[in-house]
Amino acid sequence: MxxxxxxxxxxxxxxxxxxxxxxxxxxxxxxxxxxxxxxxxxxxxxxxxxxxxxxxxxxxxxxxxxxxxxxxxxxxxxxxxxxxxxxNGNCLVLSHALADAAGAVAPPLPAAAFAAALHARAEEGLPPPTLGVVFPHSSHNYLLREWLASGGLDPDHDARLVVVPPPQMARALAEGAIEGFCAGEPWGSHAVALGAGRYALSTGDIWPDxxxxxxxxxxxxxxxxxxxxxxxxxxxxxxxxxxxxxxxxxxxxxxxxxxxxxxxxHATVAAALEGCVAAPPGGLPARLAAPLxxxxxxxxxxxxxxxxxxxxxxxxxxxxxxxxxxxxxxxxxxxxxxxxxxxxxxxxxxxxxxxxx
Incomplete structure (x- = not known):
């Protein structure tokens, strides 16, 4: 048998x-x-x-x-x-509003710039941003936390981290359910290509390779x-x-x-294999310093x-x-x-x- x-x-x-x-x-x-x-x-x-x-x-x-x-x-x-x-292979993508608040900084976004944006937001009486991660016990969660903490933020106080399955990230961002997310490719590229958000950095920028x-x-x-x-x-x-x-x-x-x-x-799928994040509408792909x-x-x-x-x-x-x-x-x-x-x-x-x- x-x-x-x-x-x-x-x-x-x-x-x-x-x-x-x-x-x-x-x-x-x-x-x-x-x-x-x-x-x-x-x-x-x-x-x-x-x-x-x-x-x-x-x-x-x-x-x-x-x-x-x-x-x-x-x-x-x-x-x-x-x-x-x-x-490597994971990207942080932010809503356009949150990216604008952090300033016109080319990726990788410094943690200090993001922290300044969140502190300004808190002074206006606004709640912490909701950011998606793929699972509590994931590189995405732990490297995102490390990056936030490096800017002086408390990930459990200054942000609200929620679990969203990777294939649902782009839609959740486009619909405003989250204001950013850290997920494996091609879901970051997918959100960028749809115009739902902007690429901020990769987890390879936090811990190279x-x-x-x-x-x-x-x-x-x-x-x-x-x-x-x-x-x-x-x-x-x-x-x-x-x-x-x-x-x-x-x-x-x-x-x-x-x-x-x-x-x-196809271009969205191909981006990660080529060491890039897919192009936003009317833009060019972003090449990663630490690609998949x-x-x-x-x-x-x-x-x-x-x-x-x-x-x-x-x-x-x-x-x-x-x-x-x-x-x-x-x-x-x-x-x-x-x-x-x-x-x-x-x-x-x-x-x-x-x-x-």
Whole structure:
């Protein structure tokens, strides 16, 4: 009897591309796997499906793996993270009114300028702005908080941070439900291209080349099906290598536009792969100093878990007794090494070190 297909979830984002490419170009099949990709509209839905075994693996927020490991948010699971899917790739977009209040400053917007605008707003008796983040335990939330705090703001007092699923961000901004948001591409580009808001900075401006999403397997799955986990990880590394070749970016953009973002203009989808934020109406694309990359030769580092654990501790998001050792536990560079050993050496070796915080 054939083994059931490997069920892998993802949220529609540009950095889910390695999974989509591995499926579409046959890398999973060549590794002897049957895979079913499951698009999920919100991170909470994906987390719950992974935690309760509906999914075998997922494109996941790095801090979410830490949160599950220590039981933050009331749900505790020990996942296995076998690779980091990429670096950078998130943008802060502000409403035109909020961007105007911060002054005509070219991106990246200094935190001090934003803080001055919010202080002036408070002196006028106006409430703090409502800013969207994709999930409480996300790089978006923690890096946005870090940026706000660097300008002297209290993220829990001087702003109102709310969770909005990435595909709903542009509409929420256009309708005035939020005044800005930090989300993965192409949703920032989508809002800018629609004229709903203005690009302010990327999370790569806050922590250059920061680790982003990871490939994580459900609790116990790596123990029960180690060969499948190693084969799937190897297939995704192969897809990352393909994506990191600039010659393949037009084909990658076409594939994502067709399979992940139907109805979105091709130029918007292509922007992140080209290291840009899409052009506003009548304007030009903005090139990022720290663009999205897929890191095919960079194993998952426990230092990343330590960074997110420290951020969660700083903002009071850890349950009592949470231990850093538990936070590091899901990171499995050993499984990445086994997967990479199945492939021919990459021309991009040696393996780079974890970027400095």
């Amino acid at each position: 054939d083994a059931p297909p490997l069920r892998i979830g993802y949220v529609p984002l540009t950095d889910a591309a390695p999974l989509v490419v591995a499926d579409a170009l046959g890398f999973f099949a060549a590794a002897g796997l049957r895979v079913v990709l499951s698009p999920e509209r919100a991170w909470a839905t994906l987390r719950d499906k992974l935690a309760f075994g509906v999914l075998d693996a997922a494109h996941l927020l790095g801090p979410m793996a830490v949160a599950l490991a220590v039981g933050a948010g009331g749900l505790k699971r020990r996942l296995d993270v076998t690779l980091r899917l990429g670096r 920061h680790p982003e999403k990871v490939l994580a397997f459900a609790e116990g799955f790596a123990l029960r099906a180690t060969d499948q986990v190693v084969a799937a990880t190897a297939a995704v590394i192969e897809a990352q290598r393909w994506l990191d070749d600039p010659a393949n970016r037009p084909a990658a953009a076409a594939l994502l536009a067709e399979r992940v973002f139907p109805g979105m203009p 990359g897929f890191d095919p030769d960079h194993p998952p580092s426990p230092a990343t878990a330590e960074r997110w654990f420290a951020a969660m501790r700083r903002w009071g998001h850890l349950p009592a007794g949470a231990a850093e050792d538990a936070a590091r536990g899901p990171w499995r560079p050993d499984l990445w090494q086994r997967a990479a050993a199945r492939l021919a050496p990459s021309a991009s070796t040696p393996i780079p070190q974890e970027p400095a915080a």
